[in-house]
Amino acid sequence: MATGRLAARVAIVTGAAQGLGATYAEALAAEGARVCVADVLDAEPVAAAIRGAGGQAIAAACDVTDPASVRAMVDATVRAFDGVDILVNNAALFAKLALSRCSRSRAPSGTG
Numbered sequence: 438m439a440t441g442r443l444a445a446r447v448a449i450v451t452g453a454a455q456g457l458g459a460t461y462a463e464a465l466a467a468e469g470a471r472v473c474v475a476d477v478l479d480a481e482p483v484a485a486a487i488r489g490a491g492g493q494a495i496a497a498a499c500d501v502t503d504p505a506s507v508r509a510m511v512d513a514t515v516r517a518f519d520g521v522d523i524l525v526n527n528a529a530l531f532a533k534l535a536l537s538r539c540s541r542s543r544a545p546s547g548t549g
């Protein structure tokens with residue numbers, strides 16, 4: 438039986454195959470949450486590391502821009518853990534998005 442502040446809670450973390458999302462997923466699991474580690478990339482190594490540390494986790498392929506993909510990920514979480522209590526909607530592109538890929542209208546003021 439899991440112990441910790443989040444024992445019996447179920448969490449989904451998007452963009453959790455690496456970076457901050459993986460850290461959120463591991464921290465939630467360390468507090469006893471059962472975690473769905475969701476990403477467009479392979480999230481199984483993060484889920485396996487959580488299980489290896491004694492936690493409970495599944496990996497799910499999920500593109501947060503695709504409603505059907507999100508629905509399938511949530512369904513897989515509910516099947517595995519019987520509900521969802523927490524969503525960490527972390528997935529996004531950030532520092533690695535080159536300015537050259539931004540349109541002029543969307544670029545921050547003075548950089549476009």
Ligand SMILES: NC(=O)c1ccc[n+]([C@@H]2O[C@H](COP(=O)([O-])OP(=O)(O)OC[C@H]3O[C@@H](n4cnc5c(N)ncnc54)[C@H](O)[C@@H]3O)[C@@H](O)[C@H]2O)c1
Pocket residue numbers: 451452453454455456457458475476477478499500501502527528529530531532533
């Ligand atoms: N790192 C920072 O300094 C910083 C600062 C402010 C905000 N943020 C935000 O924090 C979040 C994570 O940042 P990070 O540095 O860990 O980024 P990261 O690039 O290391 O990780 C982002 C993860 O999101 C996944 N992802 C991207 N698009 C996705 C999609 N459509 N569906 C599902 N998964 C998707 C990627 O595959 C990746 O695993 C981002 O939302 C970012 O904007 C980061």
